[in-house]
Every structure is written in C-alpha cells, then in structure tokens.
Amino acid sequence: MAPLHVVVLLSLLSLGGTERLHTAGDRDGKGVGAVRHPTSERKHALDQSASISLRCAMTVGGWCRDFLEQTKIKWMAPPRGDTPCPNNCSSVGRCNYDIGYCDCPSQRHVGSNAEEMAQPLSHIGPDMRDLDTSAYGNMYSRCAGICDDDNAVCYCDGPFGRIPPAPGSPAGAPPLKVGRPLLTSYSSPDTTWSGQKSWGERTRDEVYGERGWCNSSTPVFNMPCIIDGLAGDLCDEPIEHMCPGQCSGQGVCNLGFCNCDPGYYGHDCARPRASVKPKPSRILTQPWLATAVIRPLIYVYDLEPLFQSKMLQMRIPSSWCVHRKYQSGNRSELVSNWVYAADTLLHESLLLSEHRTFDPDEADFFYVPHMATCHAFPINGWADWPWFHLPGGPRVMHLSNIILDTKRWIQARYPFWDRRGGRDHVWLFTHDEGACWVPNEVTPSVWLTHWGRMGPHTSNSAFLADDYNHDVIHPTLLPKGWHATTNITGHVCYDPVKDLVVPSVKVPGHYQHSALQGHPAKPRDKLFYFRGDVGKHRLTHYSRGVRQSIYKMAIDGGWGKTHGVWIGDSSDVPGDYSEHLATSIFCLVAAGDGWSGRAEDAMLHGCIPVNIQDGVHTVFQSILNYSSYGVTVAEKDVKDIVQILKAIPERQVHSMQAHIGRVWHRFRWATTPLLESELRRRLGEHAPILADGTDHEPITPLYPLPFRGDPTMDDAFDTVLQFLHSRINATR
Ligand SMILES: *[C@@H]1O[C@H](CO)[C@@H](O)[C@H](O)[C@H]1NC(C)=O
Ligand SMILES: *[C@@H]1O[C@H](CO)[C@@H](O)[C@H](O)[C@H]1NC(C)=O
Ligand SMILES: *[C@@H]1O[C@H](CO)[C@@H](O)[C@H](O)[C@H]1NC(C)=O
Ligand SMILES: *[C@@H]1O[C@H](CO)[C@@H](O)[C@H](O)[C@H]1NC(C)=O
Ligand SMILES: *[C@@H]1O[C@H](CO)[C@@H](O)[C@H](O)[C@H]1NC(C)=O
Numbered sequence: 001m002a003p004l005h006v007v008v009l010l011s012l013l014s015l016g017g018t019e020r021l022h023t024a025g026d027r028d029g030k031g032v033g034a035v036r037h038p039t040s041e042r043k044h045a046l047d048q049s050a051s052i053s054l055r056c057a058m059t060v061g062g063w064c065r066d067f068l069e070q071t072k073i074k075w076m077a078p079p080r081g082d083t084p085c086p087n088n089c090s091s092v093g094r095c096n097y098d099i100g101y102c103d104c105p106s107q108r109h110v111g112s113n114a115e116e117m118a119q120p121l122s123h124i125g126p127d128m129r130d131l132d133t134s135a136y137g138n139m140y141s142r143c144a145g146i147c148d149d150d151n152a153v154c155y156c157d158g159p160f161g162r163i164p165p166a167p168g169s170p171a172g173a174p175p176l177k178v179g180r181p182l183l184t185s186y187s188s189p190d191t192t193w194s195g196q197k198s199w200g201e202r203t204r205d206e207v208y209g210e211r212g213w214c215n216s217s218t219p220v221f222n223m224p225c226i227i228d229g230l231a232g233d234l235c236d237e238p239i240e241h242m243c244p245g246q247c248s249g250q251g252v253c254n255l256g257f258c259n260c261d262p263g264y265y266g267h268d269c270a271r272p273r274a275s276v277k278p279k280p281s282r283i284l285t286q287p288w289l290a291t292a293v294i295r296p297l298i299y300v301y302d303l304e305p306l307f308q309s310k311m312l313q314m315r316i317p318s319s320w321c322v323h324r325k326y327q328s329g330n331r332s333e334l335v336s337n338w339v340y341a342a343d344t345l346l347h348e349s350l351l352l353s354e355h356r357t358f359d360p361d362e363a364d365f366f367y368v369p370h371m372a373t374c375h376a377f378p379i380n381g382w383a384d385w386p387w388f389h390l391p392g393g394p395r396v397m398h399l400s401n402i403i404l405d406t407k408r409w410i411q412a413r414y415p416f417w418d419r420r421g422g423r424d425h426v427w428l429f430t431h432d433e434g435a436c437w438v439p440n441e442v443t444p445s446v447w448l449t450h451w452g453r454m455g456p457h458t459s460n461s462a463f464l465a466d467d468y469n470h471d472v473i474h475p476t477l478l479p480k481g482w483h484a485t486t487n488i489t490g491h492v493c494y495d496p497v498k499d500l501v502v503p504s505v506k507v508p509g510h511y512q513h514s515a516l517q518g519h520p521a522k523p524r525d526k527l528f529y530f531r532g533d534v535g536k537h538r539l540t541h542y543s544r545g546v547r548q549s550i551y552k553m554a555i556d557g558g559w560g561k562t563h564g565v566w567i568g569d570s571s572d573v574p575g576d577y578s579e580h581l582a583t584s585i586f587c588l589v590a591a592g593d594g595w596s597g598r599a600e601d602a603m604l605h606g607c608i609p610v611n612i613q614d615g616v617h618t619v620f621q622s623i624l625n626y627s628s629y630g631v632t633v634a635e636k637d638v639k640d641i642v643q644i645l646k647a648i649p650e651r652q653v654h655s656m657q658a659h660i661g662r663v664w665h666r667f668r669w670a671t672t673p674l675l676e677s678e679l680r681r682r683l684g685e686h687a688p689i690l691a692d693g694t695d696h697e698p699i700t701p702l703y704p705l706p707f708r709g710d711p712t713m714d715d716a717f718d719t720v721l722q723f724l725h726s727r728i729n730a731t732r
Contacts, residue, residue: 058624078357079359096266097273128147142185143182153181205220244369248264271358298356344371353717373430389478400438422444427448434447447495447500500622519686527564604664
C-alpha cells in the first residue's frame with residue numbers, strides 16, 4: 001500500500017508542487033562547478049562530502065567534530081503505551097496511552113472558585129450573545145455576534161453567522177455552522193440593536209445592514225480574514241489549521257490541537273497504541289531510523305495542553321505564535337513577522353527529526369515544548385482566562401508561573417525529571433528577557449534562549465509589563481507574593497557552559513539579497529548600519545541607551561554623508577533592509593527590551609556584527625570563535641564608535657568577512673520541509689553570474705563569497721543538536 005500519510009504530511013508541511021524538485025544537485029548541474037574560486041573557503045561546497053574541517057570551521061572546542069565522528073547506535077522499535085484513560089476522556093479529549101492522561105482541547109472554562117463562577121465569562125449569556133453591547137469593559141474578548149466560548153473568538157450573528165452546537169451537546173462539540181468571524185471592535189457595529197452607543201468602530205449597516213458583513217453574500221465591508229482555518233474574501237473557505245507536526249497525517253488539526261485518528265496518540269498523533277494494528281504510516285516505517293540512529297536522542301513531552309496547544313487554539317490571527325500557516329487552497333506559507341517563531345519551529349523540527357525518540361529510557365534529553373511566550377502576547381488579557389496563579393498582574397509573572405506549573409506537572413507525572421534532577425531537560429525561552437525570570441527550580445536544565453545576558457541582573461525592560469523586579473501580591477491567591485512563591489531571583493539569565501543562545505527565526509525572504517542565498521557578493525559602501533527602533537518614544541533605559549546615543553551623534557554630526565554611518569528607523573533610512581545589510585561593512589548589535597535579532601541579521605548578510613551589550617553573548621558566541629568574525633565594543637566607548645571601527649585595518653576586515661562566510665549558514669533555520677524547499681528554490685534560482693556580469697570571480701574577491709552547497713546543512717537546528725550532543729555526559 002502506498003504510504004499515503006507520508007504524501008499528506010509532506011504536502012501539508014511544504015510548499016507542495018514542483019518547488020520541491022529543485023535540489024542542490026539541480027543547481028550544480030547548471031554549471032556552478034565551472035566557477036573559479038580564488039580562495040579555499042568555497043572551493044569545496046558545504047554538502048555531505050565536505051571535510052570535517054570545513055564543516056567545523058570557526059567552532060571552538062570539540063563539539064562539532066565529536067558529533068560528526070560519533071558511531072551510530074542501533075535503532076530499536078519504539079515502545080507503545082496502552083494505559084486507558086478515565087471515562088474515555090468524555091469523548092472530548094485525546095488519551096495519552098503512556099500515562100493514561102486526558103489531553104483536552106480548549107473549552108469553555110468552568111471556574112473552580114466562587115469568585116470566578118460569579119463572573120459571566122466573556123460577558124456572554126447562555127445563547128452566546130453579549131449581555132449588553134452598550135456596556136464597556138473587557139474589550140478584547142467582547143463579541144457583537146455569537147461567541148465561540150471554547151476559544152473566545154467572535155463570529156457573526158444572522159444569515160452568515162455562527163450556529164453553535166445544539167443545547168445539551170457534549171463539551172467540545174463542533175458548531176452546526178462556523179460562520180463569518182467578527183473580530184474585535186474594528187469590525188463590530190458602533191450601536192446596539194436598539195440604537196444605543198456601542199464600542200464597535202463600523203456603522204451598524206456595514207455589519208448588520210442589508211449589505212452588511214453578517215447579512216449579505218455581497219457585503220459592502222469585508223472584514224480581513226485573519227483567523228486560522230478560514231480563507232477567502234468572505235472568510236468562508238475552510239483551510240488546514242496549523243499544528244506542530246501537522247498531526248503526523250494521523251489526525252485532524254483543530255487550531256493547534258490534534259484530534260487523533262482512533263488508536264493514535266501523542267500531541268502530534270505520532271504514536272499507535274499497543275493494542276491497535278497500526279496502519280501504514282510514516283511513523284510505522286520511520287525510514288530514517290531503519291538501521292541506525294545518531295545522538296542526541298530527544299524525547300519531546302506531550303505536555304498538558306494548557307501549556308502548549310491551548311495557547312495556539314486561543315490565539316486569534318493565524319500568524320501569531322507560529323512560524324508557518326496555511327492560506328487559500330491549503331498552500332503553506334512561512335510567517336515572516338512573528339519574532340518569537342522559534343517556539344513552534346524548534347518544536348516542529350524536533351517532532352520531525354531523526355533525533356526524536358519515543359523511548360524515554362534511551363533519551364539523552366527531554367524537550368519541554370511550552371508556549372509561555374504566546375501567553376504573554378496574544379493570549380494574556382484577550383479573554384478572561386487563562387491566567388496563572390492570579391488574574392491580572394504583569395504578564396511576566398504569568399510567564400514564570402507557567403514555567404513553574406509546567407515543570408511541576410512533568411515532575412508529578414513522569415519519573416524523568418527527578419532521575420537526573422532536570423539536568424537533561426531542555427527548555428526554549430524566546431521572550432525578550434529570555435530566561436531571566438525563570439523559576440529557580442528549572443535552573444538545572446539546559447536553556448535555549450535568544451538573550452545571552454550573563455552575571456547578576458535586574459530587569460531592564462522598558463516595557464513595564466515585563467519588568468520582573470517588582471513583586472506582585474494578592475491577599476488570597478498569592479499571599480506570599482510572586483517572587484517568594486515562584487522563586488525567580490538569584491540565577492543568571494544564561495550560563496555559557498550549559499545554556500545556548502540560539503538565533504531568532506529569520507525566514508529566507510528576510511535575507512533575500514544575501515550571497516548566503518547564492519547571489520553575487522556586492523561591494524559594501526556603508527561603514528556602519530542599523531535600522532530599527534532607536535528609542536524615539538521609549539524610556540531612556542531602552543536598549544541600555546545605546547541605540548539612542550549613536551542615533552543622536554549620527555544625526556547631529558551628519559554621519560551618513562561624512563562617515564557612511566546609517567542609523568535610524570525607516571523614516572531616517574528608507575530602502576530595502578536586506579539590500580542595506582548586504583552592502584554594509586559593520587552592523588550594530590544592541591539590546592532592545594532584551595534580545596534583538598541583530599546578530600542574526602548581520603551574519604545572514606555577511607555584515608560584521610558589532611556587539612555593544614556589556615556582559616551579553618550574541619548567538620552561539622559560547623561555541624564559535626566570535627572574535628574571528630565579530631567586534632565587541634564596551635557600552636562606555638560608544639562615543640568613540642566611528643574611530644574604533646575606522647581603526648580596524650582593512651586586512652582584518654576582509655579576514656572577518658571571509659570567516660563569516662565559513663559559519664553564517666549556522667545562523668539560518670533550514671529544517672522542516674517548508675524551509676528546506678524554500679531555501680533550495682532560492683539557491684537554485686540564482687545562476688552563478690558574478691558581480692561584474694562574468695562567470696569568474698573578480699580579481700579582488702568580495703567576501704563572504706556566495707554560498708555553495710546544500711542550504712540545509714549544519715543550520716541553526718543542527719547546531720543546537722551538535723551542542724546538545726557535547727553536553728550528554730555533563731547532564732548524567
Ligand atoms: C472514545 O472517544 C472517541 C472520541 O474521542 C470515540 O471515537 C470512541 O468511539 C470512544 N470510545 C468508546 C469506547 O466510547
Ligand atoms: C441582518 O441579520 C440580523 C440577524 O439575523 C437581523 O436581525 C437583521 O434584521 C438583518 N438585517 C437586515 C437589514 O436584514
Ligand atoms: C483544505 O483543507 C481543508 C481542511 O482539511 C479541507 O476542508 C479543504 O477541502 C481543503 N481544500 C483544498 C482546496 O484542498
Ligand atoms: C529559592 O531558590 C534558591 C536557589 O535554588 C534556593 O536556595 C532557595 O532555598 C529557594 N527559596 C525558597 C523559598 O524555596
Ligand atoms: C579564533 O580565530 C583566530 C583567528 O581569527 C585564531 O587566531 C584563534 O586561535 C582562534 N581561537 C580559537 C579558540 O580557535
């Protein structure tokens with residue numbers, strides 16, 4: 001029988017169609033081999049036949065070499081659980097047959113204490129309509145139509161509206177009709193049915209008139225269709241929803257939660273329970289595991305959905321909290337504007353990886369796929385639930401409480417946390433100040449973070465809801481206060497020995513003009529570059545003041561014309577960001593409210609990173625030879641920045657640029673079918689025409705030289721695995 005599920009899964013995850021046919025091999029066939037390369041860097045392409053010294057260039061210590069030289073271990077059949085769940089999870093949830101635990105999708109929250117019960121949730125009555133649309137308050141979760149109270153999403157009333165499940169249906173029953181979404185005040189009417197003033201911004205006619213959005217097949221006003229699972233001008237085309245791993249082709253994705261086919265379990269439905277005869281599927285065959293496996297082996301927890309999939313279910317726009325989504329016709333697309341996309345990308349990469357194991361006993365590491373950052377935004381405050389330990393309060397309090405609850409949930413249900421004191425557990429913290437606010441109980445684990453701040457610390461976020469310095473106390477729910485209860489103080493934000501600063505996700509389109517995608521290298525006419533928030537409307541401690549002070553000096557001194565220093569927001573420095581970076585020599589890496597993905601931007605464009613953040617490591621700085629390709633300037637020396645950069649000899653500049661070309665591929669995420677196909681397509685499209693229009697290198701080559709080889713090799717994901725491999729013994 002044809003491996004149908006393989007086909008389904010690949011087409012769901014990738015661009016589909018012909019794009020995937022482009023391979024590095026196709027590209028070589030078009031004559032890349034004919035190009036003369038004057039230096040050793042790219043005489044040899046980075047592909048499976050590359051030497052260890054090429055693959056491990058710029059690495060410090062043995063982590064890369066040891067990974068590549070390891071002996072494969074024998075593949076073993078994965079264990080299959082058969083522990084039943086109480087009451088068949090009321091036919092709503094998905095049973096985790098390893099531990100007999102019901103994983104439930106999001107549902108109308110029934111409060112467990114009197115205070116919550118007294119509040120009408122989302123301000124709606126039993127008919128799912130708002131109690132009084134002339135009353136203000138709780139604006140994010142209010143609804144001028146029919147509320148989906150499982151996910152706190154609003155839909156139209158009326159002919160094109162929602163028809164909720166019949167009264168008395170079991171929890172989780174699907175609606176009789178989905179209906180057109182009616183999201184936020186932007187699309188709601190400005191009066192009530194009886195003509196009183198309401199909180200909406202549209203006229204009543206635009207929504208509920210004869211040609212209104214909710215009443216007409218040819219409405220005068222079309223609400224933007226941004227919700228996961230629906231597409232089209234009228235938001236009535238059902239499309240796939242996004243789930244990490246896309247339910248392995250063995251289940252149906254419901255806004256981030258997988259409803260598995262009977263007999264399958266796990267948060268991506270990857271596992272057949274022991275008592276069923278599995279149908280042919282990718283999981284049964286696991287071709288990549290057929291003979292041998294390489295370490296590290298990683299067990300990905302099926303978390304209580306509240307810490308993971310429910311966050312996805314309760315987000316509203318499909319591009320929030322995720323690295324990819326679907327569009328009309330079920331075509332996949334990468335999400336380019338969600339800066340915390342590593343949460344779902346790393347998770348999905350692990351689910352699909354040959355390093356994944358289903359056997360906790362053979363696992364080297366345990367990955368905890370929490371979605372705390374998604375709670376910080378958009379979930380927190382958009383509905384009246386969920387919250388962690390206390391309604392209200394700064395969002396960073398909820399983040400640390402989610403992490404504490406997640407750790408304790410794991411510890412209560414599995415023996416693996418206590419076995420090694422949590423040292424072999426791996427957590428990703430993508431939020432602005434990374435792991436600074438993580439509870440002390442989680443400090444033994446490996447932390448992957450974007451924020452490499454070392455040493456003692458206090459919060460430096462200029463976004464006050466993220467300030468973890470201030471305690472939160474509640475007389476009944478948190479009488480001892482958040483700090484004492486969750487115990488977050490006293491640890492570093494990042495320990496360069498056990499933790500790793502990983503790149504934030506930059507999609508291929510973000511660095512489309514870079515020679516890393518095979519373009520000819522361009523001459524670099526800008527000495528020093530930064531475009532972004534320069535703190536014009538921020539508190540003074542934003543960016544530790546660095547962006548603001550360089551900006552002020554550059555504007556006051558006319559540095560653009562005099563020194564080629566371009567800094568500012570897009571009104572100061574208009575044009576194409578990728579083009580700019582690809583033509584700059586030095587690029588500023590300065591903090592924002594915490595991390596800011598500027599080391600990634602610099603490296604992906606062959607621009608020398610200039611790190612001006614005292615005591616902060618940039619991406620992979622603990623495992624790469626940073627000083628060979630990057631510059632560090634103390635915050636106190638910012639005033640001399642131009643002199644410092646101009647004093648670096650040209651020979652050293654060229655050396656650093658060439659070194660970037662030997663390691664920049666580690667800063668891109670290239671794992672998962674969608675990213676792989678996108679990168680191969682782009683590399684294949686760039687014929688090997690060089691900057692001067694000829695097919696040979698200019699006499700004085702421009703560095704870094706264009707990338708050659710397999711664009712998925714030794715990417716950010718591989719680098720994380722290679723680092724983890726080096727940490728196995730230290731976590732025993
Ligand atoms: C258990 O619930 C599932 C739905 O989650 C349903 O398909 C199945 O038939 C139920 N099994 C029993 C024995 O009730
Ligand atoms: C639009 O639909 C609503 C809900 O069914 C209804 O009350 C209203 O009268 C309709 N408007 C028009 C102009 O038909
Ligand atoms: C897209 O997927 C949805 C959900 O699985 C399905 O209902 C729809 O028919 C699909 N559309 C196309 C064009 O394949
Ligand atoms: C807080 O964490 C530190 C470091 O792990 C520990 O020494 C201390 O006992 C903890 N305090 C409480 C109140 O649990
Ligand atoms: C880092 O690279 C420089 C050359 O740029 C070299 O001199 C130095 O030995 C390297 N350091 C390590 C630890 O490999």
